Amino acid sequence: MIELENVTFNFSDKGILRDACFHMDDGEFIGILGPNGGGKSTFLNLVLGLLKPQKGSIKVSDANISYISQTTSLNDSSFPATVEEVVGLGLIGNKPKLFLSKAEKSRIKEVLIELGIYELRKKLVSELSGGQAQRVKVAKALVNNPSLVILDEPDSGMDEASHHALIHIVNDLHKKKVSILFVSHHPHDLEEADRVYFIEGGNISEHEIHECQEHHHHVAI
Amino acid sequence: MLQYDFMRIALIVAILLGVALPLVGSTIVHKRLSSSGDALAHSSLxxxxxxxxxxLNPLWxxxxxxxxxxLIIELLRKRFSKYSEVGIVVVLSAAIGIAGILSRYASSSNFDSYLFGSIVLISNLELVLTVVLTSVIVAFTLLFGHQIFSGVYSENEAKVRKVPTRVLNFAHSLLLSLTVALGAKVVGSLVISSMLVLPMAVALQFKKGYWMTLLLSVAISVATMVGGLIASYYLDFPPGATIVSLAVAVLLLSFLIRGLMSIASKNKAEKAK
Structure with missing residues (x-):
């Protein structure tokens, strides 16, 4: 599904990744851990096609990818958009669309109910709490029934309950054979992961989860 | 007023531009690039x-x-990615410099008609161009509106979902440039950039969703364009300046309404407690 072969990217202002090799199969749950500035975001941006590698190759199979980004976007604080409008953006792709179909509208309703934010559907995203806003992002990512979900530290600004709900959703998706690539700074978020990679100083290496927990603890100290 | 051909044409153009300006202007407001309209207006001058x-024909x-x-603004935005407004300032300054120097050699009445607009002196070519351009902008918004919304909300997420953001950004900016150039002739280059932004600024006060805000901005824009034109006819004021002054007055009124609405909702909440 995702294959990186000897990928190098080195721009001081955009991040660093050195000679990275990585693979991920269909239906796998891969966790990514590492300190801030270690190269996690660079890795994700390369996988997402937002950056082009200077060396090496990246193959991402033609999957239906959903991406839950790290921070609530700059726009969320003032953007005039309702919860259901933002969730509907998850259904917008490369083809122009005059209106959302009846089936698409009912899918939006379904996912809003699933995430417990149906009552908020007419509210502006700028009026939501951090936790509610992140639930909207998750709903936007799930609305098009993705085959691969990429999460970049999605718990920023989330309260405890929303965080637990998110981990529960991720684990559920994995059980339904949806591929998960989860970048987190909490090793315990990745307990159900099939494999865990650690990225530090632009280097990526595969580890057992308990090694990462120890390393993470060491880095945190 | 309507017995005069020039006023009937002016009203049609005011309605058409009233629709077109916020449709292309809303995107630059959402992207925090409102001043790019100013740079383009000065470039048109x-x-x-x-x-x-x-x-040569000054319109072309x-x-x-x-x-x-x-194109230069886009190039400089990429060159100074962390200081994207630098490109706008460079183009704005260069445009003012060129316009200032060359205006000495141009006929002042002609130059002034572009500076302050001449909505009551619209040629057939300008009328046809306004009809065509507005139709294209409306069709573009209907067809690609969801994708534009997606790119404006989060460009990276839109790219991941394969929304052709680069092509859409280019097409939008081209339509914006054409609207500014044509609108500068009609309402004046000094006020055209204001009319790209002011209707949206008013609509934003009502805190509605994306589509409702866009519709509101179109309604406000058409109302101020037509209202300003009619007022200028009866008060014998310059049309462009009257239109933009009315738009500013509507914005101030919207602040007042918004303030009263929030006081009322606070009172209601306190009573409920």
Missing amino acids: AGVAIGLVAG TAVIACVVSF
């Missing part, structure tokens, strides 16, 4: 000066100047 001095040279300026 530089284009007019070049056209008048070179003996204004269009070319706007498109070239937009």
Whole structure:
């Protein structure tokens, strides 16, 4: 599904990744851990096609990818958009669309109910709490029934309950054979992961989860 | 007023531009690039000066100047990615410099008609261009509106979902440049950039969703364009300046309404407690 072969990217202002090799199969749950500035975001941006590698190759199979980004976007604080409008953006792709179909509208309703934010559907995203806003992002990512979900530290600004709900959703998706690539700074978020990679100083290496927990603890100290 | 052909045409153009301006202007407001409208308006003026001095049709040279300026702004935005407003300031300054120097050699009445607009002196070509451009902008918004919304909300997420953001950004900016060049002739280059932003600024006060805000901005824009034109006819004021002054007055009124609405909702909440 995702294959990186000897990928190098080195721009001081955009991040660093050195000679990275990585693979991920269909239906796998891969966790990514590492300190801030270690190269996690660079890795994700390369996988997402937002950056082009200077060396090496990246193959991402033609999957239906959903991406839950790290921070609530700059726009969320003032953007005039309702919860259901933002969730509907998850259904917008490369083809122009005059209106959302009846089936698409009912899918939006379904996912809003699933995430417990149906009552908020007419509210502006700028009026939501951090936790509610992140639930909207998750709903936007799930609305098009993705085959691969990429999460970049999605718990920023989330309260405890929303965080637990998110981990529960991720684990559920994995059980339904949806591929998960989860970048987190909490090793315990990745307990159900099939494999865990650690990225530090632009280097990526595969580890057992308990090694990462120890390393993470060491880095945190 | 309607017995005069020029006023009937002016009203049609005011309605058409009233629709077109917020449709292209909303995107630059959402992207926090409102001042790019200003840079393009000044570029259109530089284009007019070049056209008048070179003996070419100033409308076409204004269009070319706007498109070239937009390309330069985009290029400089990439060059100074963390200081994207630098490109806008560079183009704005260059345009003012060129327009200022060349205006000395251009006929002042012609130059002034672009500076302050001449909505009551619209040629058949300008009328046809306004009809075509507005139709294209409406069709573009209907067809690609969801994708534009997606790119404006989060460009990276839109790219991941394969939304053709680069092509859409280019097409939008081209339409924006053409609207500014044509609108500068009609309402004046000094006020055209305000009319790109002010209706949206008013609509934002009502805190509605994306589509409702866009519709509101179109309604406010048409109302202020037509209202300003009618007021200018009866008060014998310059049309462009009257339109933009009315738009500013509507914005101030919307602040007042918004303030009263929030006081009322606070009182209601306190009573409920």
